[in-house]
Amino acid sequence: MSSIEIPTSTLQPLRRSRLYWTIADALILAKRQLKQIPRIPEELVFSTIQPIMFVLLFRYVFGGAIAVTGTTYINYLMAGIFVQTIAFGSTSTGIGIAQDLQRGLIDRFRSLPMSRSAVLTGRTIADLVRNTFVVLVMIIVGLLVGFRPAGSVLGWIAGGALLLLFGFALSWLGALIGLSVRSVEAAQSAGFIWLFPLTFASSAFVQTSSMPDWLRAFADHQPLTLVINTVRELILGQPVGSEAWQALVWCLGILIVFVPLAVWAYGRRVSR
Amino acid sequence: MTHNKAAILAEGLEKRYGKTQALRGLDLVVEEGTVFGLLGPNGAGKTTAVRIFTTLLKPDAGRAQVAGFDVVRHADLLRSRIGLTGQYAAVDEYLTGRENLEMVGRLYHLSKATARRRADELLEIFDLVDAGNRTVKTYSGGMRRRLDLAASLIVSPPILFLDEPTTGLDPRGRLSMWELITQLVKEGTTVLLTTQYLEEADQLADQIAVIDQGRVIASGTSDELKVQVGGERLDVSVTQASSFDAALGALKPYSQGEAQIEAERRHIVIPVTNGARLLANIIRDLDEAGVQLEDIALRRPTLDDVFLTLTGHAAETPAAEEEHDATKKDRSAERIPA
Numbered sequence: 001m002s003s004i005e006i007p008t009s010t011l012q013p014l015r016r017s018r019l020y021w022t023i024a025d026a027l028i029l030a031k032r033q034l035k036q037i038p039r040i041p042e043e044l045v046f047s048t049i050q051p052i053m054f055v056l057l058f059r060y061v062f063g064g065a066i067a068v069t070g071t072t073y074i075n076y077l078m079a080g081i082f083v084q085t086i087a088f089g090s091t092s093t094g095i096g097i098a099q100d101l102q103r104g105l106i107d108r109f110r111s112l113p114m115s116r117s118a119v120l121t122g123r124t125i126a127d128l129v130r131n132t133f134v135v136l137v138m139i140i141v142g143l144l145v146g147f148r149p150a151g152s153v154l155g156w157i158a159g160g161a162l163l164l165l166f167g168f169a170l171s172w173l174g175a176l177i178g179l180s181v182r183s184v185e186a187a188q189s190a191g192f193i194w195l196f197p198l199t200f201a202s203s204a205f206v207q208t209s210s211m212p213d214w215l216r217a218f219a220d221h222q223p224l225t226l227v228i229n230t231v232r233e234l235i236l237g238q239p240v241g242s243e244a245w246q247a248l249v250w251c252l253g254i255l256i257v258f259v260p261l262a263v264w265a266y267g268r269r270v271s272r
Numbered sequence: 273m274t275h276n277k278a279a280i281l282a283e284g285l286e287k288r289y290g291k292t293q294a295l296r297g298l299d300l301v302v303e304e305g306t307v308f309g310l311l312g313p314n315g316a317g318k319t320t321a322v323r324i325f326t327t328l329l330k331p332d333a334g335r336a337q338v339a340g341f342d343v344v345r346h347a348d349l350l351r352s353r354i355g356l357t358g359q360y361a362a363v364d365e366y367l368t369g370r371e372n373l374e375m376v377g378r379l380y381h382l383s384k385a386t387a388r389r390r391a392d393e394l395l396e397i398f399d400l401v402d403a404g405n406r407t408v409k410t411y412s413g414g415m416r417r418r419l420d421l422a423a424s425l426i427v428s429p430p431i432l433f434l435d436e437p438t439t440g441l442d443p444r445g446r447l448s449m450w451e452l453i454t455q456l457v458k459e460g461t462t463v464l465l466t467t468q469y470l471e472e473a474d475q476l477a478d479q480i481a482v483i484d485q486g487r488v489i490a491s492g493t494s495d496e497l498k499v500q501v502g503g504e505r506l507d508v509s510v511t512q513a514s515s516f517d518a519a520l521g522a523l524k525p526y527s528q529g530e531a532q533i534e535a536e537r538r539h540i541v542i543p544v545t546n547g548a549r550l551l552a553n554i555i556r557d558l559d560e561a562g563v564q565l566e567d568i569a570l571r572r573p574t575l576d577d578v579f580l581t582l583t584g585h586a587a588e589t590p591a592a593e594e595e596h597d598a599t600k601k602d603r604s605a606e607r608i609p610a
Contacts, residue, residue: 013381036366104362111326113351114379
């Protein structure tokens with residue numbers, strides 16, 4: 001065996017600003033995860049199959065029985081599917097972090113002189129890229145089964161941006177969940193359990209006017225409905241109401257609360 | 273109190289997780305350029321101590337310095353001077369060996385070129401060149417551990433923490449890990465390693481601290497500890513219960529400490545020195561006392577023996593302690609002074 005030590009002068013770290021490392025470290029970790037995607041194709045396949053099943057189920061099974069005003073049901077449905085896909089996809093952030101904890105990787109990262117937020121930022125960025133891909137697949141599936149959006153390019157860009165911002169915000173919430181639970185399985189169920197009622201008690205699949213008053217009061221004001229309605233209006237070329245601002249405020253609010261909380265939890269969490 | 277040469281220093285460290293008191297005033301000093309073995313059973317507090325030294329956990333009380341930096345106040349500065357290899361190979365399964373090393377290099381803030389060069393060097397040193405471009409998923413346990421150790425050596429940190437570096441490895445993997453660690457120390461790295469194996473601490477460590485329930489119960493060089501716990505153990509099983517006392521009497525003169533007796537299994541363990549040379553005499557004495565032997569074996573002391581000698585109780589995890597409490601009491605009641 002040759003010598004392990006080499007002159008340490010050649011192993012000097014680069015000197016850059018704190019902000020530089022906050023971004024650079026996050027990108028290094030995002031790259032780590034993006035590299036994994038083609039190496040675990042089944043994970044991407046399954047996260048794509050689920051929303052495809054939802055599209056087909058609602059388009060062909062329930063769609064005929066659900067009345068919507070102003071457009072066809074498939075046009076109405078797709079914004080709901082996009083937001084649901086992004087929201088469910090955000091749970092993978094928590095699951096991934098729970099896995100890293102279980103494998104001791106978080107311990108290693110925390111013992112390195114790297115930016116404290118990088119592990120979380122890297123993961124939320126990578127998950128965003130992955131979720132964007134899944135949404136693109138959903139658009140194609142939608143087009144194949146009769147989705148005919150009439151929105152402008154600008155509308156699509158704005159809708160897409162809001163969708164990604166919402167997904168990014170939820171990823172941070174997912175990250176906090178992943179850091180707070182004791183196992184990967186718990187991260188999985190804790191990530192989904194609150195999303196399920198929120199997705200269905202929203203304007204994703206039906207118009208909230210069909211709900212009983214008490215439920216409608218909730219559904220109309222919860223963030224998923226606000227985001228879904230805004231995205232829907234943008235991509236279908238309908239007039240956009242004040243819900244757009246409320247949706248934006250929700251996204252920013254979630255980020256303001258959960259980014260610091262998740263970073264704080266990361267700084268305290270060790271593998272068990 | 274000055275410890276200019278102390279690479280690692282702990283004073284009165286305490287840490288509690290909920291109801292479990294993991295550390296109860298841990299003190300230790302590790303001199304620069306030495307290997308320090310923290311020896312103890314599961315749940316003794318070894319990992320907690322390592323986590324405090326590597327800035328992963330903050331102590332509830334007490335203080336710790338590593339490389340002259342306070343682990344709480346100067347955690348940021350400290351992190352570029354330490355390497356950590358945990359109990360599980362903390363490498364990304366879906367990246368290749370080379371990608372893992374390059375990533376860690378980049379996270380130590382080396383330039384891209386330096387990180388790549390360093391990854392190549394380490395793959396070479398750790399005999400992973402051929403596997404370097406395969407994903408870690410395809411690696412054996414020993415290869416993962418080697419990669420994990422390589423990752424902690426990216427910047428040649430002056431102080432290295434190895435938390436049970438050989439747990440779960442086969443004998444060959446263990447030997448090659450020992451060789452690597454020995455090599456590191458020759459290069460001047462200070463190593464703190466935790467282990468459950470007395471033999472491992474004996475092989476590698478200059479100084480050993482035996483830790484139990486969150487505090488150090490004995491410390492010294494391997495030789496000093498051996499004097500305390502006795503050199504070897506002689507295991508004797510007799511065929512007939514009636515000759516048990518005779519056996520005990522015959523063995524007594526050879527015993528260098530307290531004998532461990534399990535009457536119902538007709539089993540006696542005594543600490544001996546120069547056991548190999550005395551074995552013939554012992555067998556003759558037992559024969560003359562009319563004892564029929566079922567089995568006799570000379571072995572090195574295990575962690576369990578160390579614990580029995582030092583604490584009077586077996587090395588057990590806190591969780592297992594309660595259920596075994598009863599048996600433990602029985603056993604201690606049967607212990608007789610030699």
